[in-house]
Amino acid sequence: MSEENSIAQAPRAAERDASQEPATQAAFSIPDNLAKRYEIRAVEGRSEAERRVGMFTPGNAQTPALEISNERIVANRDDRETVENLVKLAQHNGWEGISVDGSPDFRKAVWQAAARSGLEVNGYEPSFAEREAVERQRREEAERERKDAERLRKDDMAEKDGEAEKLVEAAEIAIEAAGPNALSEFLASKDRTRAAERESEKLADLFLAGTQEQRQAEPRLANALEAEAEMRRHLEAAFEGDGQRIEAVSQEGRQMISDVLRRGLDVSVREPTPVRQIEPVQTNQMER
Incomplete structure (x- = not known):
């Protein structure tokens, strides 16, 4: 030694085996x-x-x-x-x-x-006592690292909360400077916006998942139902009665209409663009 x-x-x-290099x-x-x-x-x-x-x-x-x-x-x-x-x-x-x-x-x-x-x-x-002492140190170090990570996380959250409070304070100052009724008008406007968003969500869900009777009873879905019917007629003509393809594309179209309603927009119906039939190219024409 x-x-x-x-x-x-x-x-x-593996290297202790004499057969291993x-x-x-x-x-x-x-x-x-x-x-x-x-x-x-x-x-x-x-x-x-x-x-x-x-x-x-x-x-x-x-x-x-x-x-x-x-x-x-x-x-x-x-x-x-x-x-x-x-x-x-x-x-x-x-x-x-x-x-x-x-x-x-x-x-x-x-x-x-x-x-x-x-x-x-x-x-x-090492002795048993020495092993126990080292294991205790490892546990203590792991606990210190956990506490340090938790402290850093809390400090980061506190910093973000402080920034949010400053933004709220700045907004309140700006609203106060705008006039005595500015705050109430601002809050009322936010409430109206949230209510409109909720109504749009309900309307889109009704169009997509409601029964036919429920959908027909909602006047705000009149344009959406008309667009759905027009789309269906166009698909049946385009796919010549192929029910599987018609249903698959129809589902995609209904989802698109639902997404429009979810954004608070209305659906308008317009005449579909005619599909021009493309004549197949003859093989002898390609050879020439």
């Missing part, structure tokens, strides 16, 4: 937040194979806090921030598990940080 405090990518379950480690990637936290530069070794990428903390240009080689990440410090950033590096590069070497305190710290992030760790066997 190496004397260095370090971690390596733990083999996946181990996966090739891709080049390491450093997340942006860590690249801003550290000074990144090469650390020369005795040979090209020993060359590493060093991550130096501000004020310490001699010894990197973390060193990245082709296979391992070495930690020259064992404080909590360094250990957590070590695990973040592994997680950012897609590691599903960690094999840890080093002092007992370092291996325990790596296990704690990795367990909170959902990574498996080889090289440290």
Whole structure:
């Protein structure tokens, strides 16, 4: 076992089988937040194979806090921030598990940080109490994240409510400036508009779903029923008694009439445009 405090990518379950080739480690990637936290530069070794990428903390240009080689990440410090950033590096590069070497305190710290992030760790066997403590921390962190999300949601709602109150206040000021009866007239106008919309909805539903007797009894549907009858006559002539096609197109036409009524408009009847019969082109004419 190496004397260095370090971690390596733990083999996946499939790779533990001797018949499986181990996966090739891709080049390491450093997340942006860590690249801003550290000074990144090469650390020369005795040979090209020993060359590493060093991550130096501000004020310490001699010894990197973390060193990245082709296979391992070495930690020259064992404080909590360094250990957590070590695990973040592994997680950012897609590691599903960690094999840890080093002092007992370092291996325990790596296990704690990795367990909170959902990574498996080889090289440290935690006690039952340690597992319980980490699980409790994960629950507490999840609860904090939930509360933070809820607080942000409430703040957003409060901001939107504040904007709505400002709009209402501006509208009231404008109405007050317009005259003493402006507010009541404005509210009455809105009530009339809503009532007209409801009546249009009822009329459209009656045309589409009412019985023939109910539809005939409503004088406001006179033009719509006349348009429906004219459409039916036109379809019967166009489709020459094909009942299935007539019914299908008739349903679409009735829906269109209903949509017009729903918008509060009336339906007018006009003569249909005559359909010009297109004579088939003779084959010999095309050949010429």
